[in-house]
Amino acid sequence: MSVIELKDVSVTFHEGGRTVEAVRNVSLNVDKGEIFGIVGFSGAGKSTLVRTINLLERPTGGRVVIDGMDITGLKGADLRALRKKIGFIFQGFNLITNVTVGKNIEFALKAGGCPKAQWRERIRELLALVGLENKIDSYPSSLSGGQKQRVSIARALANKPEILLCDEATSALDLETTEGILALLQRINSELGITIVFITHQLDVAKRIFDRVAVMENGVVVEQGATFDVFSTPKHATTKALVERYLGIAVPPQLVPSLPAGTIVELRYKGSTALEPIISQVAQDYGVSINVLHANVEYFGSQAIGILIVLVTGAGEPLVQALHRLKTHVFGYRELDRGMLSVAAEAGQGTETAGNEEA
The missing domain is CATH 3.30.70.260 (ACT domain)
Known part of the structure; x- marks a missing residue:
């Protein structure tokens, strides 16, 4: 069953008198409970595409369907309600540096309408999930990169989303830390049943956790399917280049x-x-x-x-x-x-x- 459907989605920007087609007629489905990957080299349109799923980037063409409902035109309160169902993890963590770890998560709970009486318990529950129980009163500046990303994950899960979007969530981390973050995301997927869409240019990530994958180049999905099938027998030049860079x-x-x-x-x-x-x-x-x-x-x-x-x-x-x-x-x-x-x-x-x- 598809929880996310992108139907001929396009995103066009107008910059300095020129038109940029960042995403062009992309169609793909993400099944409930899977980890779906979008891979490609820099500038392929991956980030723009994934941001259409929660309308951080509004499509200029096509439709975005979540749980069978066309959300493409949502605004105001309806859009805010939708975004409560979709968590977002950023490459650069996006933590508020002058408040504690607990306060960072509290802001997400407040924005999501969680009753104030439940904040403290929910924050401790989330920090336990990501292995940072003792960091509730710490400031982001005192944390390692991996710990910051764990806080970012906890914050993204604050309002019990059904979908988790990850935008290059491990590219700023070293190999050992990346392994820990990927294992955590797999556990979240398995134990909480959350559907994950993860974009990356790293095949190490793809081979580790993706169930299915789409390969992008110049705003177009050029190949998609089961991860092993796509990378064991690549058909498009971009997929072949990714595989050669990794396996060659x-x-x-x-x-x-x-x-x-x-x-x-x-x-x-x-x-x-x-x-x-x-x-x-x-x-x-x-x-x-x-x-x-x-x-x-x-x-x-x-x-x-x-x-x-x-x-x-x-x-x-x-x-x-x-x-x-x-x-x-x-x-x-x-x-x-x-x-x-x-x-x-x-x-x-x-x-x-x-x-x-x-x-």
């Missing part, structure tokens, strides 16, 4: 002159086959030598995507058969031109041959 590996150019004769091949696996001993099997069956030059395996949820660059050494028909066997047992296969390997390593180019799409 290459033979260090300085090693090329010292490599023995043979065929250099990049192999890509997905799913359970990422762990199959295909390399040793092929070497044994065809009497060729296969040396792993570089490797990387990443998990999207419980499913793996693996990349290997190998040097296959052999001659005649056994070599041809060995390469064919490799090609038909992976979903991505390309032979790298030794003379152009340094260029290919930097530009992601090579002589690509379509492999078997079923891993």
